[in-house]
Amino acid sequence: MAADIESEVETIVSVEKLHKSFGKAVAIDEISFQIKRGEVVGLLGANGAGKSTTIQILLGLIAQTSGKVSIFGMDPWKKRVAVLQRCNFSSAYVALPYNLKVIENLDVFAQLYGVSNRKKKIEELLQLFEVDHLAQKMTGGLSSGESTRVNLCKALLNDPEFLLLDEPTASLDPDIADKVRKLLAQVQAERHMTVLYTSHNMxxxxxxxxxxxxxxxxxxxxxxxxxxxLSHFGQETLEEVFIAIARNQVTTSLLSGEHN
Amino acid sequence: MILVRPDRVMGLCNRYFYIYTRSGFRLLDVIFWPVMDLVVWGLIAKYFMRLNSDNPTAVSFLLGAIIFFNILNRAQQSISVSFLEDLWSRNLLNAFVAPITVAEFVASTFVVGLTQIFAVSLIMSVLAFCLYTFNILAISFALIPLFLNLLFMGWSVGMFTTALIFRFGHQAEALAWAVPFLIQPVSAVFYPVSVLPDWLQPVAYMVPATYVFEGMRAVLSGNVEIASYLLKAAGLNIFYFIAISIFFGAMLNSARERGALAKLVL
Incomplete structure (x- = not known):
């Protein structure tokens, strides 16, 4: 009984038989998964596999056709503000307003998330991602690498318990991508953050x-x-698995528990 | 349950403040066009006066109408164009996944709109007085309820326009500027309802602004009893505000179900 309660508390995201169709087209076909506190889970798939739809349902941008989603034990649409207060999101494809300075953008979002001691928090994050020299620069004038790091500062303003990252290293050169990866790993470990991560970068x-x-x-x-x-599909790299799945070259599946 | 938290509304207002003060084109849109309207229409009115000076209040009617219509137009744009600003800067997703309620988003556009309207109306009123000796304060205490009725109607129209953008996506963006001008012919802005064809007059009487503009002309003609105009405008405004709020929620939910919201914000 006690173990059941503990397991329930530790589940941050729970998706049960989630189904979404647009007319006759099925985007998500009754998928179920859970993410425990402190876990970093990668959501992979070729274009059109259903990852964007899954993320958009978790963010409350799309309503599911059927199935159940709960984050922190709450329905993310019915308890939208309470859920979003403890989450954050960053995507390589979503910009902050270009005609605001970096510091202004972060200050506005810090206000929206109700961050106390905003100035200190923003300074800390800018230093952490080594972009403190960009504070007074217009956001629209940043390079891709700078913009990604500023977006990550925004994503960590409220010390989220659950962070959704949508291809955060897309369009970054290998050096900056490596730095971003290391920083994310460091922050995740320090804060024991739960992360759902989508990327085409295996x-x-x-x-x-x-x-x-x-x-x-x-x-x-x-x-x-x-x-x-890798072991189940007999491949050397995740990229090979990705390609095999995308090209319908796999005949078996590996579902939760099978590998234990 | 707190629907509107002042700190979040303040955060959203700060964002609009930065956007407006950084963009010369946005300031141009907010100030230049209303001032140009005032100058051009004021000169036209003066010209007509010279041709036919039977009605000395004609200039006042026209200038009052220009200033008042600007209130309606600005109020609706403060919601619909603010929404488009977020859309164009590809920031709408960040706003949607922040812990803010729709009420806070709308409240911030109300505050921003109100600030704009005060600033632009002040500029227009001073110009109207300097150029044409038209004193908006001649409307006296009726100015406040007339102003408030236009403000509420503008906000309702802005919410309606934004709801249509949710429903039809980017192709409906032009409505953010067009809708007030679609309503204008049946709002008795520049002429009384009696000028309209008989079949169109019932439509005009369903528009709150009609009573505001009829009331304004009544006051400028020396009639101080305009309570019935104000009450009818307020009654219609309350009805439309409730109906449009429900419509707005329905369009937002429909956009979520169809996936249109995600397409719009990404």
Missing amino acids: RDVQELCQRVLFLHQGKIIAEGSSEAI
Whole structure:
């Protein structure tokens, strides 16, 4: 009984039989998964596999056709503000307002998240991501690498318990991508943050994620640690697994528990 | 349950303040066009006066109408154009996944709109007095309820326009500027309802602004009893505000179900 309660408390994200269709097109086909506190989970799949739809449902941007989603034990649409207060999000494809200075953008979002001692918090994050020299620069004038790091500062303003990262290293050169990966790993370990990570960069996933969910045609086709997935599919790298799944060259699936 | 937290509304207002003060084009849009309207229409009115000076209040009617219509137009744009600002800067997703309620978002656009309207109306009123000796304060205490009615109608129209953008996406963006001008012909802005064809007059009487502009002309003509105009405008405004709030919520939910919201913000 006590173990059940503990397990319930530690589950940050719970998705049960989630289904989404747009007319006759099925985007997500009854997927289920859980993410425990402190876990870093990679959500992988080819274009059209259903990862964006899954993330958008978690963020409350799309309503599911059926199934249940709960974050911190709450329905993210019914308890939207309470859930979002403890989450944050960063994407390589979502910008902060370009005609505000970096410091102004971060200050506005710090206000929206109700951050206390905003100035100190912003300074700390800018230093952590080594972008403190950009504070007075207009956001629209930043390079991709700078912009990604500023977006990550915004994503950590409220010390989120659950962080959604959508291809955070996309369009970064290998040097900056490596720095961002290391910083994310450091921050995640220090804060014991729960992270859902999507990327087409398999190196990101292999380095950062403790568990991987492979989506294909709206279904979870594989779930487990990178090692378990590589071993099950008999491939050397996650990239080879990705390609095999995307090209329908796999005939078996690896679902939760099978690798234990 | 607190629907509107002042610190969050203040955060959103700060963002709009930075956006407006950084963009010369946005300031141009907010100040230049209303001032140009005032100058051009004031000169036209003066010209008509010279041709036919039977009605000395004609200039006042026209200038009052220009200033008042600007209140309506600004109030609606403060919501719809603020929403588009977020859309264009690709920031809407960040705003949607921040812990802010729709009420806080709308409240911040109300505050920003109110600030803009006060500033622009002040500039226009001073100019109208300097250029045409038209004193908006001649409307006296009726000015406040007339102003408030236009403000509420503008906000309702702004919410309606934004709801249509949720429903139809980017292709509906032009409505952010067009809707007030679609309503203008049946709002008795520059002429009384009696000028409209008989079949169109019932439509005009369903628009709150009609009573505001009829009331303004009544006051400028020396009639101080305009309570019935104000009450009818307020009654319609309350009805439309409630109906449009429900419509707004329905369009937002529909956009979520169809995936249109995600397409719009990404």
